[in-house]
Amino acid sequence: MDAGLIPAKLFECQVAESRPVGAYRQLALVAPEIAYLAHPGQFLMARLAGPALDPLLPRPMCVHDIDSDLVKLLIDPVGKGTAALAEAEVGDRLSVLGPLGRGFDMEGEGPAVVVGGGIGVSPLLLLTRALLQRGREVRCVLGFRNRSQAVAAGLFPGAAIDLLTEDGSAGRTGLVSEPLPGCLVREEGNPAPEIFACGPDAMLKAVARIAADCGVRAQVSMDTHMACGIGSCQGCVIPGPEAYRKTCIEGPVFDTRDLKWQ
Amino acid sequence: MAVNLKTALGPLELDHPVINASGTFDVLEADTVLEEDLFARFPFAAYVPKTVTLAPRAGNAPPRLYETSAGLLNSIGLANRGIEAFIRDDLPRLALLPVPVIASVAGEATEDYGVCAAMLDGRDELAAIELNVSCPNVELHGRALGLDPAGTHRAVSLARESTSKFLIVKLTPNVTDIVEVAAAAVDAGADCVSLINTVHGMVLDPWSLKPVLGNVTGGLSGPAIKPVALRAVFLVSQAVTAPVIGMGGVTTAQDALEFLAAGASAVAMGTASFRDPLAVTGVVAGLAELMEERGIGSVAGLSGAAH
Numbered sequence A: 001m002d003a004g005l006i007p008a009k010l011f012e013c014q015v016a017e018s019r020p021v022g023a024y025r026q027l028a029l030v031a032p033e034i035a036y037l038a039h040p041g042q043f044l045m046a047r048l049a050g051p052a053l054d055p056l057l058p059r060p061m062c063v064h065d066i067d068s069d070l071v072k073l074l075i076d077p078v079g080k081g082t083a084a085l086a087e088a089e090v091g092d093r094l095s096v097l098g099p100l101g102r103g104f105d106m107e108g109e110g111p112a113v114v115v116g117g118g119i120g121v122s123p124l125l126l127l128t129r130a131l132l133q134r135g136r137e138v139r140c141v142l143g144f145r146n147r148s149q150a151v152a153a154g155l156f157p158g159a160a161i162d163l164l165t166e167d168g169s170a171g172r173t174g175l176v177s178e179p180l181p182g183c184l185v186r187e188e189g190n191p192a193p194e195i196f197a198c199g200p201d202a203m204l205k206a207v208a209r210i211a212a213d214c215g216v217r218a219q220v221s222m223d224t225h226m227a228c229g230i231g232s233c234q235g236c237v238i239p240g241p242e243a244y245r246k247t248c249i250e251g252p253v254f255d256t257r258d259l260k261w262q
Numbered sequence B: 001m002a003v004n005l006k007t008a009l010g011p012l013e014l015d016h017p018v019i020n021a022s023g024t025f026d027v028l029e030a031d032t033v034l035e036e037d038l039f040a041r042f043p044f045a046a047y048v049p050k051t052v053t054l055a056p057r058a059g060n061a062p063p064r065l066y067e068t069s070a071g072l073l074n075s076i077g078l079a080n081r082g083i084e085a086f087i088r089d090d091l092p093r094l095a096l097l098p099v100p101v102i103a104s105v106a107g108e109a110t111e112d113y114g115v116c117a118a119m120l121d122g123r124d125e126l127a128a129i130e131l132n133v134s135c136p137n138v139e140l141h142g143r144a145l146g147l148d149p150a151g152t153h154r155a156v157s158l159a160r161e162s163t164s165k166f167l168i169v170k171l172t173p174n175v176t177d178i179v180e181v182a183a184a185a186v187d188a189g190a191d192c193v194s195l196i197n198t199v200h201g202m203v204l205d206p207w208s209l210k211p212v213l214g215n216v217t218g219g220l221s222g223p224a225i226k227p228v229a230l231r232a233v234f235l236v237s238q239a240v241t242a243p244v245i246g247m248g249g250v251t252t253a254q255d256a257l258e259f260l261a262a263g264a265s266a267v268a269m270g271t272a273s274f275r276d277p278l279a280v281t282g283v284v285a286g287l288a289e290l291m292e293e294r295g296i297g298s299v300a301g302l303s304g305a306a307h
């Protein structure tokens, strides 16, 4: 599997399951081709199928999990687009373009430190499964605002988990940036640890700084407003060291050294 | 009854009346991302790449997009790699498309319209040149030339002196009287007018109550602006003899039918391609059905039916 450049297609997928995961909603879509092709960190452009013009555009959604023919989304209903997706019922059809973008590069050998903030945990579940399958040591550091969001930490299988909440209602109180440096200590004779992260901009900025300070590689999945998802509109750009980079086709996963962190 | 979807913009013959709007479909990127072989089966009847300027432009600070009620507000800021890179890197590849290619150019300085037109004049890959007169103009402190008839006339005259290519002028709706601006464009030598570009607008973040876009204001597109666009096409197509390309919210076959009836000879789809990159295919097929149901056999027989 390559980390990107698998040709994407437009599908109409039926919702097979919908269930709450604390503050979030998990949808399972019948999407065998995407389930077969998608790589951890890739995303889909998804909306309710049909002629309704509001919401108008699909929303970028990570491939959260794959279970045989089912592709799962984890949705944080923050606005009208995500709310409409979260309200989709079993049997409803979604218009889905994907798989899109460049996912995580999993070729490294060092212990993986998977860092998630809020809904940013969405792509990290499939990633964690894939890393474990490759025999890599995985430690997850997951931070949430509160207990209701933190329910999503229960989705993570078979990996050591550090759980934090900002309000202290579950796990330790604090931000993921606090325990992170302690997880990056390189053991004598072992390859250096490597960070895989997704979450709010402020968290990713802290991750980039910590990675640089500790001299480890970090890959981060960036969240921007997107219209097309296929490189046409230039709406989703973020600053790189020299020029703007398109999140949709150059990302959404970037090495922190390939972005500019003000 | 067999419906004939062929249409013409002056010497440009199109297999059907639906083209893409500049800046909304990047065939070179889409061809690598989508499974579809776009070079073998290109769904639009002509291809208009993103507007290019003489010097490269980085574009505006993000965020550059926000969805509004049935619309999209954007402030991309004409990000492009410059006309030289376009001619060197993109044109040879675009020449392989099975449809006419229409370059879109804009000038940051007024004289750039002439310079860019001259640079493209000898390029056989191009069937036409579209002038985007909505680019912020340096001599006017960022005001666009296309915001008044005199500025539009200057830009078009300079381009007309520099090229014999079929010249399309893309009009902005952010003017007092778009008919007057269209007339100025045609008077200065435009062979065709396309309209409308995006409508000035802004959105506030619901919590911080500050502008969402990095550029503070932006341009509105999508179904929300269709009535504005339809009126402009209706009025302009009656006032000028040059053919009109209608755009602004075209999303369904019914929308395309209405723009043609309002007086357009072809229509362009922009924001709708973000909703579904191959939406054009359904619009073309649907248009033929809608025409058949109404006993309209050709685009020529439909164009201007509302007048």
Ligand SMILES: Cc1cc2nc3c(=O)[nH]c(=O)nc-3n(C[C@H](O)[C@H](O)[C@H](O)COP(=O)(O)OP(=O)(O)OC[C@H]3O[C@@H](n4cnc5c(N)ncnc54)[C@H](O)[C@@H]3O)c2cc1C
Binding pocket: A043, A059, A060, A061, A062, A063, A064, A073, A074, A075, A076, A077, A078, A079, A080, A081, A082, A083, A119, A122, A123, A222, A223, A224, A225, A226, A247, A252, B067, B205, B206, B207
């Ligand atoms: C590659 C990628 C993958 C993503 N994966 C997921 C996922 O798996 N699950 C998920 O729930 N979300 C995901 N997102 C984020 C999701 O796409 C946005 O939250 C969504 O587009 C917002 O649309 P809306 O209509 O719900 O909100 P809007 O009505 O557009 O906005 C509502 C509020 O949210 C804020 N907002 C809007 N868009 C964003 C954004 N992109 N980031 C932060 N704040 C925003 C606005 O400022 C506003 O205050 C992903 C984004 C990207 C780029």
Ligand SMILES: Cc1cc2nc3c(=O)[nH]c(=O)nc-3n(C[C@H](O)[C@H](O)[C@H](O)COP(=O)(O)O)c2cc1C
Binding pocket: A233, A235, B021, B022, B023, B024, B050, B051, B072, B074, B076, B078, B104, B132, B170, B196, B197, B198, B220, B221, B222, B223, B225, B247, B248, B249, B250, B268, B269, B270, B271, B272
């Ligand atoms: C993201 C985006 C980028 C655009 N870029 C350009 C451009 O580079 N040049 C141009 O002439 N028009 C540009 N436009 C305007 C469109 O070509 C079109 O005139 C407008 O969006 C109305 O059509 P629509 O409602 O179908 O999108 C852009 C529009 C959008 C939404």
